[in-house]
Structures are given as structure tokens and as C-alpha cells.
Amino acid sequence: MKRKATLCDPDLGVIELPEAPASPEYWNKMRKRIRERLMRTRLWKEGSRHPCPECGARTFIGSDEVTQEFRRGQRIIVMRNLAGARCASCGFQMLEPREHLHIDDELEILTAVDHDVGVSRVGRGTLGTYWPKGLQRELRLRPGTRLRVQVLSPSSALLEVRPGRMRRRRQGSKSRSG
Numbered sequence: 001m002k003r004k005a006t007l008c009d010p011d012l013g014v015i016e017l018p019e020a021p022a023s024p025e026y027w028n029k030m031r032k033r034i035r036e037r038l039m040r041t042r043l044w045k046e047g048s049r050h051p052c053p054e055c056g057a058r059t060f061i062g063s064d065e066v067t068q069e070f071r072r073g074q075r076i077i078v079m080r081n082l083a084g085a086r087c088a089s090c091g092f093q094m095l096e097p098r099e100h101l102h103i104d105d106e107l108e109i110l111t112a113v114d115h116d117v118g119v120s121r122v123g124r125g126t127l128g129t130y131w132p133k134g135l136q137r138e139l140r141l142r143p144g145t146r147l148r149v150q151v152l153s154p155s156s157a158l159l160e161v162r163p164g165r166m167r168r169r170r171q172g173s174k175s176r177s178g
């Protein structure tokens with residue numbers, strides 16, 4: 001391990017110097033190392049039995065088919081077939097550390113912050129929406145992308161992005177083409 005830097009002061013003797021703040025490269029390296037170690041870790045092999053951390057019964061069984069719900073704001077995301085262990089007696093369950101790594105990545109994608117886009121008038125009786133750059137990237141929007149809007153209620157709708165050219169209707173709805 002690294003030895004601590006010291007300073008020899010004629011009056012005060014040996015003074016231990018505080019460590020220099022670690023560089024971003026150092027932290028990146030450490031993060032990568034921890035990640036690699038977690039990826040190799042398997043705490044509960046499939047089918048193996050362990051004492052349950054919750055109820056103590058020896059029915060905490062390793063499984064590759066753990067289902068877990070994650071609540072993010074108003075959304076509930078259900079993930080299946082996760083590696084972990086589940087107690088057959090009380091239902092308590094835990095996930096393998098490596099699953100948390102994937103989940104964190106996936107949840108970040110699935111629950112990217114909501115965006116506000118404004119609606120403005122772009123012509124007589126025509127409304128348009130300007131998509132911010134970040135959203136364009138995230139949804140891979142480009143001119144010609146088709147958006148399917150499924151109206152759920154007067155105040156909510158589902159948007160499905162369908163790549164490809166927009167087919168022009170013969171009776172031309174006057175949508176702005178970019």
C-alpha cells in the first residue's frame with residue numbers, strides 16, 4: 001500500500017501530510033475495479049439454501065428467477081429473471097450485487113427525467129412542437145420519424161417513436177417537414 005507522505009519539522013517533528021486529492025483517473029480505475037469484482041461475485045448459487053436474513057429459516061434459496069419491482073416517481077418498473085435469492089417461508093428477497101449494476105444502468109435509461117415540450121402555433125390552425133436537442137438524441141428523432149400518439153385521457157398520451165420516413169397522405173395534412 002502507499003506510504004503516507006510526511007514532513008520533518010525541526011520543532012514539531014514528523015508531521016503526516018494529508019493525502020493529495022485523488023485524480024478522476026484514479027476514481028475511474030477504482031470504480032472499474034469494484035465493478036469487475038462485483039460482476040464476478042455470486043452470493044447465492046441457484047438452488048443453494050441459506051438462512052434467511054429476515055426470518056432466520058433456512059429457506060433462503062438462490063435463484064435466477066427473482067422478480068423485483070422498482071418504483072421511480074409514478075412509475076413502477078418490474079424486472080424479471082434476476083439473479084438473487086428468495087425466502088420460501090417469508091418471501092424476503094435480495095438480488096446479487098451484480099444485478100444492481102445492470103439495474104442501475106437500466107433504470108437510468110428507463111426513467112430518464114421527464115421532459116417538457118411546448119406547443120406553439122406554427123400556422124393557421126396548426127400547432128407544432130419543438131423537440132429539444134436532448135430529446136431528439138434520446139428518442140432518435142429525425143425529420144421523417146413517425147410518432148404514434150395513443151391518447152389515454154384528455155391529459156395523457158403514450159408516444160411511440162417509429163423510425164422511417166413519414167408517408168405523405170394524398171389529402172396532405174399540413175405538417176411541417178423539417
Ligand SMILES: [Zn+2]
Nearest residue numbers: 052055087090
Ligand atoms: Zn425468510
